[in-house]
Amino acid sequence: MMHPLNFQTRRNVLKSMAGVGAAAIAGGLGAPALAATRELTIIGNDGNPTAREVFKKITDDFAAATGVNVSLNYMDIEGHKTAIRNYLVASPPDVCFWYSGERMRYFVERGLFEDLTDLYEKNGYGKVVGNQIRAVTVQGKQYGLPLGGRLLANFYLEDVFAKHGLKVPKDWDELLAYVESAKSAGLAPIAVGSKELWPVAGIFDSLNLRTNGLDFHMSLMDGKVSYLDKAVVSVFDRWEELVRKGAYLKDSTSYTYSEAAAFLSRGEAGFMTIGSFVDREIPDEQRKNLNYFLFPKIADIPTFDDFFVDSMHMPAKAKNKEVAREFLTYFYQPQVFALYSNARNFIPARSDLPPSQNEMLNRQLKTIAGVAGTAQYFDRDTNPDLAQVAMKGFQEFLTYPDRKQAILERIEQTRQRVFK
Structure with a gap:
């Protein structure tokens, strides 16, 4: 500890x-x-x-x-x-x-x-x-x-993990196993509040950086890659697997990031993909248990993360x-x-x-020094008009994953308009 x-x-x-x-x-x-x-x-x-x-x-x-x-x-x-x-x-x-x-x-x-x-x-x-x-x-x-x-990472309480025998996932298979273990323990595996839109963008960043790497991610942010590209679709395919397995807090659109963090602090959720400012949402007596880990490995590529x-x-x-x-x-x-x-x-x-x-x-200073490169954050790295449409799509996807194709087409139409 x-x-x-x-x-x-x-x-x-x-x-x-x-x-x-x-x-x-x-x-x-x-x-x-x-x-x-x-x-x-x-x-x-x-x-x-x-x-x-x-x-x-x-x-x-x-x-x-x-x-x-x-x-x-x-x-x-x-x-x-x-x-x-x-x-x-x-x-x-x-x-x-x-x-x-x-x-x-x-x-x-x-x-x-x-x-x-x-x-x-x-x-x-x-x-x-x-x-x-x-x-x-x-x-x-x-x-x-x-x-x-601030570093984007997965924040959790060590005492909650210890109580339920949960292990920090290191790769995709371990992440899927963690989801099942957390659900069996009666927890929401991943807390997220998407009422404000921006929190869910960090999940997309983590998935894309782990799947396709920093150069591809920044090309996407710069409007040089279609959101219908098979590499982007593959990110949503993995994301859909998590959504359909019930990885995320139910009714996430009803919660702000702060309200979602309350599930974490009460021991009702396993971890939260968020910035390090989440520490101020954790009660004083619990902060000694607050820890973090980087998003699990997906592809065999260097580690890239958001640092905004x-x-x-x-x-x-x-x-x-x-x-x-x-x-x-x-x-x-x-x-x-x-x-x-x-x-x-x-x-x-x-x-x-x-x-x-x-x-x-x-400790986060050392973490940042050890990664191969950093992005900022989705709505800081791309055109703000596209970011707004995309984040609404991400929010919708958490509730209606079957709308994946329509969401991607909507984002792509916006990309073509704003990056003429």
Whole structure:
């Protein structure tokens, strides 16, 4: 059994910030400005209350140091996905939170995110931001600051597995055997909540990466491969086998990811294919039992997995770009950024931060280093219009696998339209 996780409480996270603001100010921002009031507007999408408090403290320290009047506003995650399309055009903030990869590229190609390469060159970010820099780079230029990444894996409770004699599956046959064992024990073998659509996309990614590999997966994400291709159909054939065996939580469309995670925490489900943020859905007394494993092997190919990166950006139409650059520089200092990264339980973007107090997070760093390559996540890697249609199809497939052909044809029609 792994060692118990050493999670910081909200009070300890905030307490650890004492003095950091002053130290960061001494690092170069100087005394508060006495000139005309300067403004900075930030829109966030973080649902983690601890991270919100930490970030608010960071913006307050920045305001005190510079005299900038900071307006910080939050939107819920799903609402923000729609709102950002409008506010980047009509009424952009100076800084906003978003996702890297294709989600970022979509706005870069429409001229809606500012080129931040100058910040990388001035502050040497390229030397301390590892592979996550690729997630915010388009044609050699950087359009955001990576905030940190999360691993997609299969999370389970060790005590639940031990109680029911369940074994971590290593390959496809073992996965099918696990499904039968979990069902015999009265468990839902795999918890999934597809009410929000995105959770089920991670299952498709895992199946496709294990079956066809990273190059094929990214070609599919880039619209270069038909969803009627026999290699894609083979992924759905395997997926259908799991669905028909009753591998997934019944009525998954009724549950959000958080509600589905409750089945995991109550010991009513075996594991959940989800990001490492699921740890905050597990009660404190159970976290010591939380563990994970990568998706079982299918084809005889190297291991590829999803590792998705959140990021911070400056809208191209921001009114206060100079102040925004000043804030981004302040925020990305290691002693300031580490506080936010720890609060989010991110695998940090900067390599010069001290080890996390979350031992599972440190273990995931080693896991990522050991895989042959990573994708982001389905709706971050492909066109957002296609992603929406495809994820609705994935959701439908979990309930109606007999509609497989019609679902694939619908996704393919969308691919042909959006990737003209």
